[in-house]
Amino acid sequence: MTTFVASYQSEWLKTKRSLAAWLVVLGGFFIPFILFWARVLYPDKLRKEVVSPTYWEGILGQSWQFMAIFMLPMGLVLATSLLTQMEFRNNTWKQLHTTPQSYTTIFLAKLGVLLTMLFQFFVLFNLGMYLSGILPPLVRGISLPKQAFPWEVYLKTSSHFWINCLPIVGFQYLVSLQFRNFLVPLGAGIGLLLASLIGLEWEHGHWLPYSYCPYYFFSLRGAKLGTLAVDVFFKWALGYFVGFTLLSYFFYVLKKDKS
Amino acid sequence: MYCIETSELSYQYSRQGNELNRVNLRVKEGSIYGFLGPNGAGKTTTLKLILGLLKKQQGQIKVFGEDFDPHRLSVLSKIGSLIESPSLYSQLTATENLSVWQKLYSCPKTRIQEVLELVGLGQTGAKKAGQFSLGMKQRLGIATALLHSPSVLVLDEPTNGLDPSGMVEMRELLKRLNKEHGITILISSHLLSEIEKLVTEVGIINQGKILFEGSLGELMQRQRSAGGIRLDTNNNAAAIERLIAQGLDARQEQDKIVLPLLARSEIAQLNRELVQHELDVYEISTVESDLESIFMTLTHL
Incomplete structure (x- = not known):
């Protein structure tokens, strides 16, 4: 009987050279790369910024500003759907379901790989933010930032965003496992994201499962949207994730045709 | 011992009609079993049920004597499969x-x-x-x-889309696997000619029902017995009357009379009989039914 570890390794191997894997790498470095050039091209501004005692917080805010509202949710919609739909695209469900492993193992191994890739994205994005802050002064021959790198703040912010985007992973996983047509999870994801963005100022905006990343970002800026406190978003996000995952599991296991 | 055995296996995709109707399949260990039927006959559905890809509705599936459902993982570890197009x-x-x-x-x-x-x-x-x-x-x-x-290979139309040399290569490979490695092979196809040189056992399915199951030898026997005599006379209607009166199963097919296969002496006797009754005999020939026509006859019932 195949163990979870073997199943996870097998799932991980499938991501090699996949579009989703490239999306994670490119998505992780895209905004830091643009901000790197923005700093390199405007050295006078950079000279003032590096002496600021909140240099790194500035970089963190700038980077997440572009990432949190649209790019991260959209990237997740794409990456989760692409990765999960790989079996439909390659016609491999029938082969996978004739291997000696339980459906639970397959389900959890796939979900495990999705969460690992999400983690990988956050690691790359944080590395990108650090490099976009440290390299421009070196390129321009300007003194390095005075402020020590506040890794605790970066870690805390990233872990909050990680939890806040879990409902997106859960819902996209659910839809992508059920529908062969890639446009279904993509359309559902874009639709929910737009609905969540439109509903941000609604008093019940927190009911919308794709709204927690933007809410958290605005809370970092001190703006209060909606009616809930920041730490309540996490509970809603986790609740939605658990709910979507359970639904997804039951739909997957009970599917009559597994070919 | 049967390597794969299904009893009374029925399946329906929708409420209208059965896709499979009481299919009993018995694949002997060490054999190459050709599972034949036209497109849409129920071959892929049967194979998917055997592999657990479709949820079983009625009937029983045993692999190496073990019920599939309670022993799914141990059964699957003994089976290698290729269903329709390859998964890669x-x-x-x-x-x-x-x-x-x-x-x-x-x-x-x-x-x-x-x-x-x-x-x-x-x-x-x-x-x-x-x-x-x-x-x-x-x-x-x-x-x-x-x-x-694996101990058994389940292959659904593995030669689909292959050119003739590819088909020959595939056939040789499967023969080698069966002979040298002792692997039992269950292979489906809609063309008898494609696998008649390969298989030892045959099952023929059409519209979800098994029409024939047995060895290739038994099918050949049926081929021989399905042969007949073709006659042409100056008055076929009168000749048929005469032959039926003698207890022969004679019928007209495309301006000729068709009779079941007879011994040489019986054919000579029959000729004398017709001539004595002033019927001119223009042609007496034997009709041999090839495997393909038997397959067509079985699947067009």
Whole structure:
């Protein structure tokens, strides 16, 4: 009987050279790369910024500003759907379901790989933010930032965003496992994201499962949207994730045709 | 002992009509079982049920004497399969594709190169599976099915889309696997001619019902007995009356009289009889029914 570890390794191997894997790498470095050039091209501004005692917080805010509202949710919609739909695209469900492993193992191994890739994205994005802050002064021959790198703040912010985007992973996983047509999870994801963005100022905006990343970002800026406190978003996000995952599991296991 | 055995297996996709109707299939250990039927006859549905890809509705499936459902994992570890088109990850190489399955079957890594050599894909190197020809993809599919040294191979139309030389190669490979490695093979096809040189046992299915199951020898026997005599006279209607009066099963088919196969002396006697009754005999010939026409007759009932 195949163990979870073997199943996870097998799932991980499938991501090699996949579009989703490239999306994670490119998505992780895209905004830091643009901000790197923005700093390199405007050295006078950079000279003032590096002496600021909140240099790194500035970089963190700038980077997440572009990432949190649209790019991260959209990237997740794409990456989760692409990765999960790989079996439909390659016609491999029938082969996978004739291997000696339980459906639970397959389900959890796939979900495990999705969460690992999400983690990988956050690691790359944080590395990108650090490099976009440290390299421009070196390129321009300007003194390095005075402020020590506040890794605790970066870690805390990233872990909050990680939890806040879990409902997106859960819902996209659910839809992508059920529908062969890639446009279904993509359309559902874009639709929910737009609905969540439109509903941000609604008093019940927190009911919308794709709204927690933007809410958290605005809370970092001190703006209060909606009616809930920041730490309540996490509970809603986790609740939605658990709910979507359970639904997804039951739909997957009970599917009559597994070919 | 039967390697695969189904009893009274029925399945319906929708409420209208049965896709499979009480299918009883018995695949002997060590045999090459040809599962034949026209497109849409129920072959793929049967094979998917045997592999657990479709949820069983009615009937029983046993593999190596074990009920499928309670022993799903141990049964699947003994089966290699290729259902319809081959399953492969287009962005991975042949070796990487097999590594995906090698981890799941926990078989030694050396097995990957072994099966690649066996199917003639040992030299594909860094070429991605998406760039393979259809024949290469089919062979990689067979390599996947063979990776964990299964005791039985379930192949659904594995020669679909192959050119004639590819079909011959595939046939030779399957014969070799059966003879040298003792692997039981259940192979489906809609063309009898394609697998008659390969199989030892045959099952014929149409509209979800098994029409024939037995050895290739039994089917050949049916071929012989399905043969007959063709007669042409100056008055076929009168000749038929005469022959029926003598207790023969004579009928008219396309301006000729058709009779069941008779001994040589009986044919001579019949000729004398007709001439004595002033019927001119223009032609007496034997009709041999080939396997293909038996298959067509069975599936067009």
